[in-house]
Amino acid sequence: NDEVLFEDKLVLGQNLKFDIKFMKTKHNIEFNKIHDTMIAEQRLSQHELQLFEKKGYYSLEKIIERRLGYKSHTKATRLEFIGADLETFKFTNQQIQYAAADVECLPDIYEKQKELIDRYKIKFLLNDIEFPLVKELGYAELEGFKLDTAKWREIIEHNIKVQYEKETELDNEFKKLRDLLLPAERRFILTGGKYDRIRGKQTVTESVDLFGEPIITKTTSNKKEPYINWSSAAQLIEIFSKLNQPLPDKFGNYVIPKLDKKFKVNKTDITTGEGAIQAYLIENPDSPMKDFINLLIDYREVTTQLNTFGESFISFINPITDKIHTIFRQCDAVTGRLQSGNTKEKYFNCQNVPAQKKFRECFKTDKGYSILTIDLSGAEVVIMADKAKDKVLYDMAIVNDDAHSPIAQACWRAIGKHRKDEKLMNIVITKTENKPLRTQFKAITFGTVYGMFKKKCAKALNINETEGQIVIDTIKKMLPKTFAMVETNAHLATTQGYLTLNTRTNSKIWYPEVYRARNEGDEIDFKDKSKIEGSARNSPIQGTQADMIKESIVVINKYIKDNNIDAKLIITVHDELVYKFKTELTDFPEQVKEKLLETCNKYLSFITMGADYHVKDSWTK
Numbered sequence: 057n058d059e060v061l062f063e064d065k066l067v068l069g070q071n072l073k074f075d076i077k078f079m080k081t082k083h084n085i086e087f088n089k090i091h092d093t094m095i096a097e098q099r100l101s102q103h104e105l106q107l108f109e110k111k112g113y114y115s116l117e118k119i120i121e122r123r124l125g126y127k128s129h130t131k132a133t134r135l136e137f138i139g140a141d142l143e144t145f146k147f148t149n150q151q152i153q154y155a156a157a158d159v160e161c162l163p164d165i166y167e168k169q170k171e172l173i174d175r176y177k178i179k180f181l182l183n184d185i186e187f188p189l190v191k192e193l194g195y196a197e198l199e200g201f202k203l204d205t206a207k208w209r210e211i212i213e214h215n216i217k218v219q220y221e222k223e224t225e226l227d228n229e230f231k232k233l234r235d236l237l238l239p240a241e242r243r244f245i246l247t248g249g250k251y252d253r254i255r256g257k258q259t260v261t262e263s264v265d266l267f268g269e270p271i272i273t274k275t276t277s278n279k280k281e282p283y284i285n286w287s288s289a290a291q292l293i294e295i296f297s298k299l300n301q302p303l304p305d306k307f308g309n310y311v312i313p314k315l316d317k318k319f320k321v322n323k324t325d326i327t328t329g330e331g332a333i334q335a336y337l338i339e340n341p342d343s344p345m346k347d348f349i350n351l352l353i354d355y356r357e358v359t360t361q362l363n364t365f366g367e368s369f370i371s372f373i374n375p376i377t378d379k380i381h382t383i384f385r386q387c388d389a390v391t392g393r394l395q396s397g398n399t400k401e402k403y404f405n406c407q408n409v410p411a412q413k414k415f416r417e418c419f420k421t422d423k424g425y426s427i428l429t430i431d432l433s434g435a436e437v438v439i440m441a442d443k444a445k446d447k448v449l450y451d452m453a454i455v456n457d458d459a460h461s462p463i464a465q466a467c468w469r470a471i472g473k474h475r476k477d478e479k480l481m482n483i484v485i486t487k488t489e490n491k492p493l494r495t496q497f498k499a500i501t502f503g504t505v506y507g508m509f510k511k512k513c514a515k516a517l518n519i520n521e522t523e524g525q526i527v528i529d530t531i532k533k534m535l536p537k538t539f540a541m542v543e544t545n546a547h548l549a550t551t552q553g554y555l556t557l558n559t560r561t562n563s564k565i566w567y568p569e570v571y572r573a574r575n576e577g578d579e580i581d582f583k584d585k586s587k588i589e590g591s592a593r594n595s596p597i598q599g600t601q602a603d604m605i606k607e608s609i610v611v612i613n614k615y616i617k618d619n620n621i622d623a624k625l626i627i628t629v630h631d632e633l634v635y636k637f638k639t640e641l642t643d644f645p646e647q648v649k650e651k652l653l654e655t656c657n658k659y660l661s662f663i664t665m666g667a668d669y670h671v672k673d674s675w676t677k
Contacts, residue, residue: 200379549592
């Protein structure tokens with residue numbers, strides 16, 4: 057049996073996931089014990105050093121240079137293999153030496169990495185989590201989803217119609233603003249041509265490709281001069297400038313954009329980004345541009361869906377498997393969090409798919425199987441409360457399922473006291489009463505914990521900076537243990553140059569700026585310090601969540617294999633796992649939940665994690 061050949065043997069390799077998938081699909085051989093030098097290197101130096109180094113920091117060439125102290129073979133030789141004709145290709149001596157050198161260096165790298173793995177106490181993290189996970193993620197990439205293209209095209213068709221409606225509404229709103237804000241003698245600058253043409257009615261047509269598959273396209277009845285392109289930042293800035301209305305600049309100020317002598321816009325320092333214009337609306341709720349900006353946000357949402365999840369998304373279906381597949385980047389993120397997708401190579405980003413029923417119902421699996429979608433309940437806040445030993449936060453967010461209402465209420469009452477406003481001093485905020493004020497606080501509650509400054513807080517709530525500081529101070533008084541925990545992490549990161557994310561895996565984030573400053577006998581640059589502190593407040597929570605999900609995948613998949621269960625992992629999205637399983641295995645969802653919680657709770661000390669799951673014929677919200 058070929059599988060037995062590799063049962064107890066250690067397989068060394070660099071970026072082994074492709075090799076694992078290839079050997080499984082071509083020869084039904086599994087590697088049960090591996091050491092992936094790329095994955096090891098990423099977890100040994102899990103920091104942002106790659107920002108300071110050239111691209112390819114975790115390439116074999118760079119690892120050889122860093123760990124073994126010599127320069128390896130040239131990349132030019134590797135490029136000779138790409139696109140070669142299999143029928144006529146013959147190896148040269150140089151190419152054979154290149155391949156041999158790739159293999160020859162691995163045991164030496166392994167020994168060097170092994171020393172560091174022992175020193176940093178991350179043997180469990182790598183041997184029991186990251187290395188086994190390489191195989192599990194590889195097999196998940198092979199599995200993929202069946203995409204219901206008929207339903208998907210219904211979404212496309214609907215979005216094309218909505219996009220046209222939003223474009224027309226923006227046209228009309230623009231004309232209202234032109235008449236409202238400009239005197240008659242100045243309206244000519246925004247009159248005629250694209251500014252006044254009635255937008256042609258869009259029609260949705262369906263044709264077929266070479267394989268007989270339908271293709272949805274949109275056309276308009278008017279082929280003349282184009283209309284206003286509401287996706288164009290330059291056109292938006294020009295319109296705001298001519299209407300004499302401000303936009304945010306890159307420094308957070310609001311300025312009226314200026315045009316040059318040729319009436320061309322200089323958009324270098326001006327932003328029309330969604331976050332910036334939303335902040336502008338919060339700070340200027342009575343702006344005459346309010347309805348226009350809200351329409352623009354709606355238009356951008358549907359346009360993004362069309363651009364990202366339109367007909368091009370259907371082209372991601374693999375013609376061999378007839379499924380849509382993702383590809384995972386296991387340790388690229390500094391917290392170790394999984395990332396996915398590569399649009400150039402036709403792999404979809406599963407983290408990017410909207411968590412909306414209409415989209416997720418299109419992701420199906422094979423006949424006779426069901427899909428289990430299981431996710432942790434409030435994972436981020438549970439981990440935060442546990443690390444801080446903060447029962448107040450836990451009771452609010454988990455037991456009572458509402459951290460935002462009591463915090464919003466306390467903060468507005470504190471602002472009322474400052475203003476001597478009797479009404480505000482007695483305000484009541486719940487999920488139903490004064491709901492908009494609660495909604496405002498969704499970004500504030502944890503934003504302040506992660507280091508939000510008074511200026512940003514003030515902008516978000518449309519209050520002055522003094523009141524912004526009152527909000528921060530009020531939340532600090534409500535959650536002193538949580539703030540003490542994140543501030544301790546920030547201090548440790550800037551003094552010792554690294555953080556241990558959790559004591560179960562000892563996974564770490566390194567901050568090279570601290571070491572560089574120390575070696576040069578200098579203080580850390582202010583910008584670097586702020587960046588490090590911001591990372592340190594959040595990274596232990598996000599990194600612990602990543603570790604617990606990764607370990608859960610390994611534990612659950614081992615349980616599936618050991619018990620010969622007909623089930624497979626399809627994808628994972630942050631704290632959510634998605635499996636396909638034989639429909640008659642009705643106990644499987646509870647078995648997965650039990651293993652998931654059993655694993656995750658090993659990372660917690662005084663509270664326990666919860667999880668919810670759904671079983672359906674599709675991926676579930």
